[in-house]
Amino acid sequence: MKEMICIVCPKGCRLKVDENNNYNVTGNACPRGAEYGKNETRNPVRVLTTTVKIGGAKYRRCPVRTEHAVPKGSLMEIMQQLNSVCLISPVAIGDIALENAADTGINVIVTKDM
Amino acid sequence: MKHELVVIGGGPAGLAAAVSAFESGISDILIIERDKELGGILNQCIHNGFGLHRFKEELTGPEYADRFIKMLSSTNVKVMTDAMVLDVTKNKQIHVASTAGYQIIEAGAIILAMGCRERTRGAIGIPGDRPAGVFTAGSAQRYLNLEGYMCGKRVVILGSGDIGLIMARRMTLEGAKVLACVEVMPYSGGLARNIAQCLNDFDIPLYLSHTVTEIIADNGRISSVTVSKVDEKRAPIPGTEMHFDCDTLLLSVGLIPENELTRGAGIEIDPRTNGAIVYDNMETSVPGIFACGNVVHVHDLVDYVSDESERAGRAAAEFIKSAEADYTSVSLKNGKSVTYTVPQKIRVNSGAKLFDVFFRVNRIFSGSSIVVKAGGSVIAQYKRDHMTPGEMEHIRLPKVLIEKANGCEIEISAEEAEK
Structure with a gap:
């Protein structure tokens, strides 16, 4: 039995996941919690939010995020790849800053019009 | 210069208040923002988790701000950035220093949305x-x-x-x-x-x-x-x-609501929140000056700031449109294990049927109830599985309950649930 705090929403349900019983989840207040509990035990994923360099804008950093959640183990590699990304203003929300980050098949996208 | 409504602060509170005042029929609105762009603290909160209640998706701070900035751009609300409000007076004059120099702006109504700062x-x-x-x-x-x-x-x-x-x-x-x-x-x-x-x-x-x-x-x-x-x-x-x-x-x-302007205007401050004392419609002790967001009390979710600010925006619009208001009210008081309530006053004849009350508890509760008392007797009780000081609590009081209090002060406390 694995215990964890659900991070899907700010409510923070205390989940119990039974690895020996088809990853059965208890303590969740919604179906998304059950899904999180299962995934968190089998293959934990996170949305990465960070910034990249930008030229010609009001500020020197442009906020970005992975379009979907990526495996937890790939976060540092994506951070490394983003170090060499430099955007030029103008950019818009949803523009791709980095394609197929760390071979996850997931893009890193811009989260602010700059 | 004169505007029907001036909103001080262009963060999440100011944005939502301005949009909702516009939607309520006020067209001459000015937002004054001290930073170089709108969005306030959301601009630096690049992490996700915003907007789950409101938009049913997990947005980053800048994305959440963008939703409101885009709504604002379809209105004719004016925005003044790089502008610092130095003083607000009781008769609704606003002293501003900006790249345009020093100006005094007159307002029909004011919404204070200055947010908070760090300890x-x-x-x-x-x-x-x-x-x-x-x-x-x-x-x-x-x-x-x-x-x-x-x-x-x-x-x-x-x-x-x-x-x-x-x-x-x-x-x-x-x-x-x-x-x-x-x-x-x-x-x-x-x-x-x-x-x-x-x-x-x-x-x-x-x-x-x-x-x-x-x-x-x-x-x-x-x-x-x-x-x-x-x-x-x-x-x-x-x-x-x-x-x-x-x-x-x-x-x-910790965070402290930033209320120098509020105090300067002679508005009554609640020592429990360090923010203005407000009615259910977010109006302060000075008629026509409203306050919303973290300048009133520190919220933990921006979604709630937006809700509260929309209420302030609608109320300011109503104030501008109608001359008479009935301020007959009952007071709310924090009882045992509750540190404050917002609003602190509920106007009995406002026409609203439901009143949202926000507060925090001062310790962790598991299996508890929120007890509402008036004149010494319990008038309502709400069950909660889990309460913590880090998370703002909320109850919705129906008008009939307020009437039951019969003008007495209403006290809200938290107690261990009876087994």
Whole structure:
């Protein structure tokens, strides 16, 4: 039995996941919690939010995020790849800053019009 | 210069208030913002988790702000950036310094949406040297996320509020070593999910019932901190000292509503919230001046700031359109284990059928109920499975219940549920 705090929403349900019983989840207040509990035990994923360099804008950093959640183990590699990304203003929300980050098949996208 | 409505502050509160006032039929609106763009603190909160209640999706701070900025751009609300309001008077004159010079703007109604600021080292009085390298978590966040400066490599964080937790992860991702997060209370001040995904994910230890008892400097920069365990009265226990070699100490030790302008206007302040005393429609003690968002009380979710601010926007529009208002009201009081309530007053004849009341408890409850009393007798009870000081609570009082109080003060308290 694995215990964890659900991070899907700010409510923070205390989940119990039974690895020996088809990853059965208890303590969740919604179906998304059950899904999180299962995934968190089998293959934990996170949305990465960070910034990249930008030229010609009001500020020197442009906020970005992975379009979907990526495996937890790939976060540092994506951070490394983003170090060499430099955007030029103008950019818009949803523009791709980095394609197929760390071979996850997931893009890193811009989260602010700059 | 004169405007029907002036909104002071272009963060989440000001944006939502302006949009809703416009939608309620007010077209001559001005937002005054001191930064160079709209969005307020959301611009530096690049992490996700915003908007779950409101938009049913997880947005980052800038994305959440963008939703409102786009709504605003389809209105004719005017925006003045790089402009600092220096004074607000009781008769609704606003003194502004901006690149255009010094101006006095007259307003038919005003919405105060200045937000809050961080408590600093001075507010908590940490002994020791006074070197460089001690930052509030929010200023480090601004340096890192907007301006592109990394403020340290070996970091200790004092306080487990959400900004501190978010910065623990952020600094780690950017290559710093976060040695510890230290919290004086026996529980975290941040959301449970932030403990999980900001500390646990990166194996950052959280020391509850601990605090920083000394800051030691070398050559003008912080070189280490001493951390001690504290007793139930939050006094450091001798002999429990630990030392962390660090070049940076981030403080996440609470937020204070920024109410210099409010006080200057002679508006009544509630010492429990450090914000204005407000009616259910977010009107302050000065008719026609409203307040919303973190300048009234510190929220933990921006979604709630938007809701509250929309209420203020609608009410300001109503004030501008109709001359007469009935201020007959009952007062709300915080009872046992409740630290404050917002609003502090409910207008009985406002026409509203439901009244939202927000408050915080002062300790952790599991299996509890919120008790509403008037004139010594219980008039309502609400069950809660779990309550913590870090999470704002909310009840919705129907008008019939307010009438039941018969003009008596209404008291809200938290109690262990009867088994």
